[in-house]
Amino acid sequence: MPSRRRTLLKVIILGDSGVGKTSLMNQYVNKKFSNQYKATIGADFLTKEVQFEDRLFTLQIWDTAGQERFQSLGVAFYRGADCCVLVYDVNSMKSFDNLNNWREEFLIQASPSDPENFPFVVIGNKVDIDGGNSRVVSEKKARAWCASKGNIPYFETSAKEGINVEEAFQCIAKNALKSGEEEELYLPDTIDVGTSSQQRATGCEC
């Protein structure tokens, strides 16, 4: 009954420092928001159980540090991710421009088997600030970029007000799940006694 099986999905959150990655995660997992900014050191990890189409699964959310000095951990951290969330601040053009770097860096480091179809989700955060008056990245522009990268799903959120966060993560979970479906038969070798026992007679690994 593979469909009843519990699944764990690894979700990586990337983006420039200060765009609200940790706040999004806290809003989603703990329904909490703090105005105080605390830079993430290395990475934070949170777990959230999600029900989706009758299945229970666990999101293991890797909230990475935006600062460049932590990027050496990339390979190890990105390995085996089921979905990557790219976050920018709609009030910062630079954070939007950097999405491309984050995406490419991820694809290089994680080297997923099918990079064209690796599930990303893009989030434009902080739509609440100034009632949207300080916004510099238009939704149209963001959606155009997402479309050009293979129709990446796009969400505009406010981690502070809790707007659209749940919806964004629902989509993240759904896409992560899609990418992890393939399954193969597990068929290890069987010992060929003719060779292996002779080999054993001379040397032993103990």
Add this chain to the structure above:
Amino acid sequence: MDSSISSASDHESHSPPPKHFSHAEPSENGGTITDQLEPGEVQVIIEPGSDAAAGRRTGLELGPEAPSSPSSSGYVGERGSSGSDTSGSPIIPIAREIEEEMSNEVDDITLHGFSDSQTTWIPGKRHVDEDDASISWRKRKKHFFVLSHSGKPIYSRYGDKYKLAGFSATLHAVISFVESRGDSVKWLRAGKHQVVFLVKGPIYLVCISCTEEPYESLRGQLELIYGQILVILTKSVNRCFEKNPKFDMTPLLGGTDIVFSSLIHSFGWNPATFLHAYTCLPLAYATRQAAGAILQDIAYSGVLFAILMCRHKVISLVGAQKASLHPDDILLLANFVMSSESFRTSESFSPVCLPRYSPSAFLYAYIHYFDADTYLMLLTSSSDAFYHLKECRVRIEMVLLRSNVLSEVQRSLLDGGMHVGDLPPIAQSGLSQLGMHRHPSDSPERFLEPNSAIDSPSGLWHFIYFSIFLDQYVSSEFPSFIKTHQQQKRLYRAYQKLYASMHDNGIGHHKTQFRRDENYVLLCWVTQDFELYAAFDPLADKASAIKTCNRVVQWIKDVENEIFLLGASPFSW
């Protein structure tokens, strides 16, 4: 007996109490192999009250009736030891700190009163509702985790591994952080906790423990857990990670939680886990020979290994020509078979891997229980050998019944092994003590001694004798006053510490060690042929302890036909 006495000066050191065994004597003088230990050559380490925790533990020894069930609400019910009743005795505030010390690995709590703890341990995973936010989870003394190189949880001893996904990722981050600097982390210390890491390709294993076990022991335990994974999956699992870093191996391990919890439990009662040796069920020589002969017969017909076991003890085993079986493989295979309930109900044919024999490939094991304790494992490389092996089993069973092996096995099980109370009184070189003993040497009844009044007139409480040449050990039965699992585990951990210190390459090879603390006098004696670990009354004096050890060694020699499997199969190490 060809004993020669090596003379070395007496290095007794009473103070200051050394924390470690660094004073033990290097064996440069070991040109002479001694079969006789003399007081002068024994290094003495005395620790008067240096282990405060141990002292307090002694002061608060909990009986079998002590409350035990854990709760995250506070101290009441958090104490360990045995029993399953939560009706609390009043706990005074001053006891709280001790209580914390005592809050042991709570899965081991239901044990008491039996020397073979395995019989009373109720297998299965505990406390699945816990996660890293639970107070009770944080208080557990010894955690084991397995995770993938992408940080996904594979196994956790306590709690729900999915709820612990964040914790698992944190462990991954620690390992990755050090790795990103071109190094690898072996262990780290956080307060009273030691965190030990073992990276095996794409599989990461971690132990977090405040049991004060040596690093080498904990690492050895992680190695065994990894070996148990290989028994179930083989090293081919690495290929899955290579092909797909997202690979989740938990489904492949489905239903095996109990195999791992049983293995982890055995770290507290089975000396094979740190001696890397196996033990035999005591049997009359002729009985074991009869079992060995029929297994050998079968081995000629395309069976790679034929192993007959009673619980975790070997009755007899045979390998096809040139094939040798490592004791760790016996341990892991037996654990796999004994912890999986389904093997008991019907004959089975299962793929298994012997990590020390061939880690990358499966063998096929035909497994059949003759009774509740005795089981046969026939290993072959042929996946369609079931019916052939079934026929082999029928033949073996006929012979075992005809030669009364199975009933002898049951009798030995009831009688138990060597009781320290039966230690023959005086040992002199070359003179067998059997004449003075109450039973002839070829009678298993010798093991059936009622040790009611005094368990050990010699002050000897327990011993383990490890024959290096045979890769086998024999462990004496526990006396009546070391009956709870906690007490036994404490003694095993003391032995384990002793073992680690004697095998620490950093401080050279030692030959003997005499160690005294609040709980025991421990004496360890290592020669080229054997290692002896003995525990005495804490007030035992050195000279008489040494004499007793000489007697034990002589005793072992006298009965080795019955307690060891001798020259039965072509072992090649």
